[in-house]
Amino acid sequence: MDEVIRGEVWVFGDDISTDLLSPGAYAVDPVEVRKLHVLEALDPNFASSVRPGDLLVVGSNFGCGSSRETAPENLAALGIACVVADSFARIFLRNAVAIGLPVLVCPGARDAIATGEVGEVDLAAGTFRNVDRDTVVVGEPLPDEMREILAAGGILATLRGGVEPGSGVESD
Amino acid sequence: MSMTVAEKILARASGRDAVRAGEFVVADIDLAMIHDIFAVRVFETLLELGIEKLFDPAKVVVVVDHFVPAPTAAIADLHHRIREYVERFGVGTFYDAGEGISHQLLPERGHIRPGMLVIGTDSHTTTYGALGAAAAGVGTSDMVFALATGRLWFRVPETIRYELVGELGPWVAWKDVILAIAGEIGTDGAQYRALEFGGPGAATAPVSGRLTLANMAVELGAKFGIFPADETTWAYLGAPPGEAPVPDADATYTAVHHLDLGTLGPQVALPHDVDRVVPAAGAGDLPIDQAFLGSCTNGRLDDLEAAAAVLRGRHVAPGVRFLVAPASRKVMEEALASGVLATLVEAGATVLPPGCGPCFGGHGGLLGPGERGISASNRNFPGRMGSTEAEIVLASPATVAASAVAGRVVDPREVVDG
Numbered sequence: 385m386d387e388v389i390r391g392e393v394w395v396f397g398d399d400i401s402t403d404l405l406s407p408g409a410y411a412v413d414p415v416e417v418r419k420l421h422v423l424e425a426l427d428p429n430f431a432s433s434v435r436p437g438d439l440l441v442v443g444s445n446f447g448c449g450s451s452r453e454t455a456p457e458n459l460a461a462l463g464i465a466c467v468v469a470d471s472f473a474r475i476f477l478r479n480a481v482a483i484g485l486p487v488l489v490c491p492g493a494r495d496a497i498a499t500g501e502v503g504e505v506d507l508a509a510g511t512f513r514n515v516d517r518d519t520v521v522v523g524e525p526l527p528d529e530m531r532e533i534l535a536a537g538g539i540l541a542t543l544r545g546g547v548e549p550g551s552g553v554e555s556d
Numbered sequence: 557m558s559m560t561v562a563e564k565i566l567a568r569a570s571g572r573d574a575v576r577a578g579e580f581v582v583a584d585i586d587l588a589m590i591h592d593i594f595a596v597r598v599f600e601t602l603l604e605l606g607i608e609k610l611f612d613p614a615k616v617v618v619v620v621d622h623f624v625p626a627p628t629a630a631i632a633d634l635h636h637r638i639r640e641y642v643e644r645f646g647v648g649t650f651y652d653a654g655e656g657i658s659h660q661l662l663p664e665r666g667h668i669r670p671g672m673l674v675i676g677t678d679s680h681t682t683t684y685g686a687l688g689a690a691a692a693g694v695g696t697s698d699m700v701f702a703l704a705t706g707r708l709w710f711r712v713p714e715t716i717r718y719e720l721v722g723e724l725g726p727w728v729a730w731k732d733v734i735l736a737i738a739g740e741i742g743t744d745g746a747q748y749r750a751l752e753f754g755g756p757g758a759a760t761a762p763v764s765g766r767l768t769l770a771n772m773a774v775e776l777g778a779k780f781g782i783f784p785a786d787e788t789t790w791a792y793l794g795a796p797p798g799e800a801p802v803p804d805a806d807a808t809y810t811a812v813h814h815l816d817l818g819t820l821g822p823q824v825a826l827p828h829d830v831d832r833v834v835p836a837a838g839a840g841d842l843p844i845d846q847a848f849l850g851s852c853t854n855g856r857l858d859d860l861e862a863a864a865a866v867l868r869g870r871h872v873a874p875g876v877r878f879l880v881a882p883a884s885r886k887v888m889e890e891a892l893a894s895g896v897l898a899t900l901v902e903a904g905a906t907v908l909p910p911g912c913g914p915c916f917g918g919h920g921g922l923l924g925p926g927e928r929g930i931s932a933s934n935r936n937f938p939g940r941m942g943s944t945e946a947e948i949v950l951a952s953p954a955t956v957a958a959s960a961v962a963g964r965v966v967d968p969r970e971v972v973d974g
């Protein structure tokens with residue numbers, strides 16, 4: 385995985401719940417169906433307009449609510465390359481890492497960019513740059529343990545590889 | 557080294573003498589719960605990875621609770637496949653459709669003990685902290701990893717302590733306590749942290765009330781919501797007091813909050829945030845189309861009793877749909893035997909099967925565009941109970957029942973005293 389990710393930005397606000405990212409009514413539908421309903425309550429055109437490589441830059445408590453891994457999975461299926469947030473809800477953060485969707489905690493990034501501008505995330509440095517305005521917001525790089533899992537492509541990839549995340553030991 | 561309950565449990569589960577908030581550990585899982593929305597996905601992923609055996613089938617519980625009874629042919633098929641996988645993997649305990657909600661069943665049927673480390677494919681897995689366990693929701697990939705290896709990584713959380721003093725007044729419920737806490741610290745007030753409840757007020761909480769608080773700990777962002785085990789816990793478990801982690805007197809907390817239960821009145825959370833909390837009496841004129849009593853937050857016997865106490869001799873307002881879903885078959889049987897269910901039905905309730913019902917917007921009595929519902933459940937996000945253009949107000953069972961009678965959001969004291 386590349387630790388520097390550049391893309392066009394979509395900005396959303398605070399408290400975006402998993403019900404908005406993966407509505408309950410489509411909970412057991414295949415991802416091709418689920419992804420069409422991402423954030424439809426906020427922007428009915430989002431799912432059809434977003435392009436692979438785009439970035440989501442959002443407010444606090446992103447992904448609050450259910451444990452559904454379909455929330456980050458739907459974003460990944462739409463091609464979202466990274467989610468940058470003031471803060472994430474705990475299970476969403478865990479799930480994004482588990483499936484290998486890059487995330488960055490970067491308070492203030494959302495206020496430093498607008499939908500349609502180009503942003504650049506540096507996961508190792510923990511920074512977010514507004515490319516159009518050439519301004520930088522300094523966030524918090526993820527802990528090494530979580531970046532290892534992301535770099536492997538998700539927690540199940542670590543299982544395939546026989547390396548247990550966070551421990552550096554062989555799994556049995 | 558002095559530790560909080562969360563630290564003690566993660567230290568024990570990772571085979572260490574001590575851990576500190578902020579550390580990463582790989583811990584042994586004592587119990588794993590998977591429900592019907594994710595079970596097939598979890599088992600299929602295991603098979604794709606070539607994993608045919610669970611780390612310890614006795615430590616795995618599968619529950620069919622979200623879509624009960626199956627509302628579509630596709631979900632009936634999903635449930636059918638779950639039964640096949642349960643058989644194939646030799647899952648230790650399986651609760652099929654109609655037994656109840658996972659978060660009610662695991663405590664009720666004796667799966668949870670103080671000090672356990674529990675994971676579940678559901679955010680409200682925090683509920684089990686009511687019995688002194690550290691219990692957290694995870695996604696399906698983490699669950700697959702844990703079922704394959706018996707282990708999972710955790711960041712040891714910082715802990716926020718809530719010291720409760722005083723006693724609840726009449727018509728004030730434990731739900732009002734957690735709503736008041738949500739109003740105080742907000743929906744990310746406990747983000748990545750454990751919430752630990754204690755003090756003489758917490759000691760007065762019955763297990764049902766503790767389940768309500770631990771359940772909604774996740775609405776504040778918490779990883780765990782823990783009531784350290786005490787006499788009430790052991791009495792519920794029907795066991796003599798045993799070994800259980802309690803916090804050290806000099807444990808480190810990121811914050812200690814004090815709350816006097818005696819100062820609280822009935823609360824409501826207004827649309828669309830769990831922390832938009834105001835006194836029920838000050839909610840303004842909010843007519844309702846539907847009232848829901850149920851869920852893993854408030855579908856227990858004493859919740860039904862609290863509603864029945866309001867509804868005895870009264871009837872729900874014309875035009876209001878009043879839905880009741882007991883949290884388990886046992887709750888339903890007890891409510892039948894005690895006459896509570898009859899009181900609810902006579903007052904106009906439509907009784908749904910034990911299960912999640914409309915709580916998550918899947919089926920069984922949803923809200924249409926422009927409608928407003930009051931609900932004893934835990935989330936009022938847009939679209940949570942049906943249309944994204946519907947509004948949800950969260951409240952205690954008594955407030956839900958009183959509002960059903962009044963046809964608008966009210967303080968229950970207005971109905972019972974008025």
Ligand code: SF4
Pocket residue numbers: 622657658659678680850851852853911912915916933934
């Ligand atoms: S009752 Fe509601 S909150 Fe509880 S497990 Fe079911 S859907 Fe989730």
